[in-house]
Amino acid sequence: MLDTSGGCLDRIQYFDGLGRPVQTVRKGVTPGGKDLVDFIDYDKRGRAWRQWNAVPVSGMSGAFISNMPEQAPGILGDTRPYSETLYEESPWGRPLLMTDAGIAWKEHPVQTVYTLNRASGEYSCRQYKAGSDGTLQDAGMYPSGTLEAVKTTDEDGKVSYTFTDKRQRTVLTRLKQGDETYDTYYVYDAEGNLGFVLQPMYQSHANLNLYAFRYEYDAMQRCISKKLPGAEPVEYEYDSCDRLSFSQDGNQRPAGRWTYYLYDAFGRLTEQGECSSKNLSSGRTAHVRNFYDGYAAFREATGYDSAFHDDTSGYAHGALTGSVTTSFGSDTPVFKAYYYDNKGRTVKVVESNLLGGYETTGTVYTLTDKPLTVTHTHTGSGKLTRTETYVYTYDHADRLNRVEHTLDGAKVTLVANAYDEWGRLSSRTFHGSSTNSLAYTYNIRGWLTEIGGGKFTQDLYYNTGNGTLCYNGNISSMTWKTGNESNIRGYKFDYDGVNRLASAMYGETASIDSNTDRFTERVTGYDSNGNITGLQRYGQTSVAGYGLVDNLSFTLDGNRLNRVDDATTASAYNGSFEFKDGASQAGEYTYDANGNLTKDLNKNIIDIQYNVLNLPSKVVFSDGSVISYVYAADGTKLRTVHTIGGAATTTDYCGNVVYENGVQKLLLTETGYVTLNDKKYHYYLQDHQGNNRVVMSQDGSVEETNHYYPFGGVFASSGNVQPYKYNGKELDTKKGLDWYDYGARQYDAALGRFTTVDPMAEKYYPESPYSYCGNNPIMFIDPDGHMKVIYNPDGTYKETTHNNWFHNTFIGRQEYIAYKEGNVRLSEQEFWNWQRTGSYSSIQGTGNMTNIEFTLDEPAKGVVDGISKFILSSVYSLVNSPKVVLTGRTWSGASQTSTETMGAFIDVVSNNIPFSKMSKVGNPGSWYKFKKANKHIPALKRKGVYNAEVRRYEGKTRNIDIFNKEKNTIETIKYTHNQQNEEE
Numbered sequence: 001m002l003d004t005s006g007g008c009l010d011r012i013q014y015f016d017g018l019g020r021p022v023q024t025v026r027k028g029v030t031p032g033g034k035d036l037v038d039f040i041d042y043d044k045r046g047r048a049w050r051q052w053n054a055v056p057v058s059g060m061s062g063a064f065i066s067n068m069p070e071q072a073p074g075i076l077g078d079t080r081p082y083s084e085t086l087y088e089e090s091p092w093g094r095p096l097l098m099t100d101a102g103i104a105w106k107e108h109p110v111q112t113v114y115t116l117n118r119a120s121g122e123y124s125c126r127q128y129k130a131g132s133d134g135t136l137q138d139a140g141m142y143p144s145g146t147l148e149a150v151k152t153t154d155e156d157g158k159v160s161y162t163f164t165d166k167r168q169r170t171v172l173t174r175l176k177q178g179d180e181t182y183d184t185y186y187v188y189d190a191e192g193n194l195g196f197v198l199q200p201m202y203q204s205h206a207n208l209n210l211y212a213f214r215y216e217y218d219a220m221q222r223c224i225s226k227k228l229p230g231a232e233p234v235e236y237e238y239d240s241c242d243r244l245s246f247s248q249d250g251n252q253r254p255a256g257r258w259t260y261y262l263y264d265a266f267g268r269l270t271e272q273g274e275c276s277s278k279n280l281s282s283g284r285t286a287h288v289r290n291f292y293d294g295y296a297a298f299r300e301a302t303g304y305d306s307a308f309h310d311d312t313s314g315y316a317h318g319a320l321t322g323s324v325t326t327s328f329g330s331d332t333p334v335f336k337a338y339y340y341d342n343k344g345r346t347v348k349v350v351e352s353n354l355l356g357g358y359e360t361t362g363t364v365y366t367l368t369d370k371p372l373t374v375t376h377t378h379t380g381s382g383k384l385t386r387t388e389t390y391v392y393t394y395d396h397a398d399r400l401n402r403v404e405h406t407l408d409g410a411k412v413t414l415v416a417n418a419y420d421e422w423g424r425l426s427s428r429t430f431h432g433s434s435t436n437s438l439a440y441t442y443n444i445r446g447w448l449t450e451i452g453g454g455k456f457t458q459d460l461y462y463n464t465g466n467g468t469l470c471y472n473g474n475i476s477s478m479t480w481k482t483g484n485e486s487n488i489r490g491y492k493f494d495y496d497g498v499n500r501l502a503s504a505m506y507g508e509t510a511s512i513d514s515n516t517d518r519f520t521e522r523v524t525g526y527d528s529n530g531n532i533t534g535l536q537r538y539g540q541t542s543v544a545g546y547g548l549v550d551n552l553s554f555t556l557d558g559n560r561l562n563r564v565d566d567a568t569t570a571s572a573y574n575g576s577f578e579f580k581d582g583a584s585q586a587g588e589y590t591y592d593a594n595g596n597l598t599k600d601l602n603k604n605i606i607d608i609q610y611n612v613l614n615l616p617s618k619v620v621f622s623d624g625s626v627i628s629y630v631y632a633a634d635g636t637k638l639r640t641v642h643t644i645g646g647a648a649t650t651t652d653y654c655g656n657v658v659y660e661n662g663v664q665k666l667l668l669t670e671t672g673y674v675t676l677n678d679k680k681y682h683y684y685l686q687d688h689q690g691n692n693r694v695v696m697s698q699d700g701s702v703e704e705t706n707h708y709y710p711f712g713g714v715f716a717s718s719g720n721v722q723p724y725k726y727n728g729k730e731l732d733t734k735k736g737l738d739w740y741d742y743g744a745r746q747y748d749a750a751l752g753r754f755t756t757v758d759p760m761a762e763k764y765y766p767e768s769p770y771s772y773c774g775n776n777p778i779m780f781i782d783p784d785g786h787m788k789v790i791y792n793p794d795g796t797y798k799e800t801t802h803n804n805w806f807h808n809t810f811i812g813r814q815e816y817i818a819y820k821e822g823n824v825r826l827s828e829q830e831f832w833n834w835q836r837t838g839s840y841s842s843i844q845g846t847g848n849m850t851n852i853e854f855t856l857d858e859p860a861k862g863v864v865d866g867i868s869k870f871i872l873s874s875v876y877s878l879v880n881s882p883k884v885v886l887t888g889r890t891w892s893g894a895s896q897t898s899t900e901t902m903g904a905f906i907d908v909v910s911n912n913i914p915f916s917k918m919s920k921v922g923n924p925g926s927w928y929k930f931k932k933a934n935k936h937i938p939a940l941k942r943k944g945v946y947n948a949e950v951r952r953y954e955g956k957t958r959n960i961d962i963f964n965k966e967k968n969t970i971e972t973i974k975y976t977h978n979q980q981n982e983e984e
Helices: 068-076 296-301 804-811 828-837 862-873 926-933 939-958 960-965 970-983
Strands: 010-015 021-027 035-042 048-052 055-057 082-087 095-099 110-116 126-130 136-141 148-153 159-164 170-177 180-188 194-198 212-217 223-227 234-238 244-248 258-263 269-275 284-292 320-325 334-340 346-352 358-365 371-378 386-394 400-407 410-419 425-430 437-442 448-452 456-461 477-482 489-495 501-508 521-526 532-540 546-557 560-566 589-591 597-600 605-610 616-621 626-632 637-644 647-654 657-660 663-668 672-675 680-686 692-697 702-708 714-718 730-732 739-741 746-748 789-791 797-799 815-819 822-826 883-885
Touching: 035 068, 048 068, 055 068, 126 194, 136 194, 284 296, 296 320, 386 663, 456 692, 477 692, 477 702, 532 714, 560 589
Parallel strands: 126 180
Antiparallel strands: 010 021, 021 035, 035 048, 035 055, 048 082, 082 095, 095 110, 110 148, 126 136, 148 159, 159 170, 170 180, 180 194, 194 212, 212 223, 223 234, 234 244, 244 258, 258 269, 269 284, 284 320, 320 334, 334 346, 346 358, 358 371, 371 386, 386 400, 400 410, 410 425, 425 437, 437 448, 448 456, 456 477, 477 489, 489 501, 501 521, 521 532, 532 546, 546 560, 589 597, 597 605, 605 616, 616 626, 626 637, 637 647, 647 657, 657 663, 663 672, 672 680, 680 692, 692 702, 702 714, 730 739, 739 746, 789 797, 815 822, 815 883
16 A cells, blocks of 8 residues: 555556466556556467566556557567577576567677586686685696586677586686686685685786785684785684674784674674774774664763653664764764654654754655655754755655755755656656756667756667667767757767777767867776776867877786876866876875775875775875865764865765855755755756766756766866766865765776775676776766666666675665565565565565566676576566665655665765674574564464575675575575475
């Protein structure tokens, strides 16, 4: 049920005589009230052969449509509105050719070859072993026929390989570009633990320190040491309940410091901090203190501050009720209290700020657990109190229809959304004016092809246009027009054999053939790990002149940058964006033991200091200028102070209220910001990646326009009125810093590199931990410094390579299942139970899965993994898979589903994995919590399900990669399923 009036979403599934799902009807779900119908054809062996795109149908009221194949081409505007799979004629029935929807893709299938390894040639594989003494051993080549090999050729003829051993462990992934191969090897010890991961560069430069991930384990198979390429090891110690008790990274080791973790009787993290003595009797500094179940202890910790009231309802039992976190760089801690309703939803959050005030956020929910109203009040000592309210309105299918915003009593409509008959966002209208709008168009694959509006337009071309045509999802060319400009600008893109950007050729007019190369960006070289080794950039050199402004060569030390030399003497006109070659020596860039950049002589930066989260605390320039940062221990940036030429500028971030030198300046909203001196609204018009192209005032006038090089540099822009630019990230240009703040890391667009190691580097083993979005900045963005995702027009992200199970469940993000037209929020236990059974308690069981991007625990890691997951999905059948989508928070703090984010950001609480959330083994409280939290699971099945989860956790703690890789075969799934049945 959607509301108190009885509105609901009806989903009707029809089966054939053999019990196979053949048609799904979502009754009246389209904006026009039509049914949305999709269906499946089976081949003679009963395998899903054709899966038809959904079709809107009127006047049927949920009835079965018998002639859909005849109707679909006309309605969808394509003679081939279905994907098609050709299987091998064998008992395994593995897919050989997979062709996606669209007549243009008919001759561009994904092709798969299943074979065995060879002793030489393209199917050869080197045999590495992890010795009992922890050394890497090279045993030559695997003998022929001892490994399974899968070769996949994508729609554009790009080839990849996966090799697995008899235990179904991945031992090699190979990418191929011409005659060159990029090999990533996975090496296991005698117990089956992952001991090494060798990056592609290791094959030409056999240096374990620079190009290998290394893991060590104790006798209980717990990871006690982890080393990333180019960084010092991180060591781990555990308590008697197998919970992480101490960790020490490379920066802590010389100082004899450790990070400690304390837990309550139920295995919940109660305190985390640093210590110099493991007995914790002295030298102990708490960074995070957590409180659960009630508020008495938390109120005592806050000094009985009246802002944090008691709640005697009992709804907080078993939940986090408060936290006290250190502010690195300030003596003022941050206090935060959480309050809940009878459904366990967070209805109020009170958080202190550095200005002696509070951020108080209250949320009222709909019956489907979406926010209905969110009220945020900001206070500060001696500051003006600000109160804002968001009101969310949803349509009959529970899609976000309108967001209204009230600030200090004055209400406006921030945005009104409209959807097409397939439920895709079709338009957004800002500030209640139809002239201030953007319209969205998609192709048969559901890929965004056009953004249209009076102040910003963009056309995206894949298998059409003026560039080299792409069928695998890469954008081949794009054009755009911003603000009041009359000329159309564009890029033609070329990619190498592993989908890295090779060149972006700039031009003007719709055909991109006028004023060419004015702002071209070209990568002239990558190493095997994806580190850029050469980069050319064109720009404006005089009032009317354009030419090469950067001709860069990179000298690397492993994945780390050592120096950059610019072979051109031309400079960008009038201080425009370019690389500034401020030094010419070895060691222009230096790093600390954790791989954080500590010096950049080209920017005249002589020292960069970091806190324990590997976030910058101070940037020191050679002339004495300093940029300092204050972060909360959960990774939230609270303050920045620029001290330049003896003058200090202080920026405070209090929730979504931004101060400058103690004066309220901006209030950030879901669609832009409000200038607080005049309470006027300003809106971001964004492109396909969420880049802020135009800043538009509430009256529709253009205040700022931005054009971007592919890697994020800004060119030919006008009206620099605010700092949020590329990917919507804050750009700091003071003192020539030119860093984008991505939250977890800082990004240098002139170099196309991050300044620190990816906190989730182990999810991208083949790639440099400093590279940006796998060097494909046209398709992907990085929302928070952790991952690469595909940005959606509604502000949500499609996660591409992360393990959603690990990242969301154990790091603590909420999961939402995109259930066709709606979203269902799941608890941690419901989420993994849904993965196991295909059903959950919130609504009817989902039945079966088709979505290659989310079968089992994670989206597909490329085409090979996608095909494997397609095979595995047959265990559950082949229809109506939900899809996991990332969630974030509005600037006002409201939890968001995919249809509610509207340009919000993902709230990442820490760069460090809170291992306490993985403490399900040996944790005396785990089984108790599990029983209480999973009443929807039949009592007789709970123990078996719980034990199955313990098995999953044990695999996870031994090694993340093994945990995931070993499930990518149908044999493993069947084994797990059978084991669970036996236990139940």
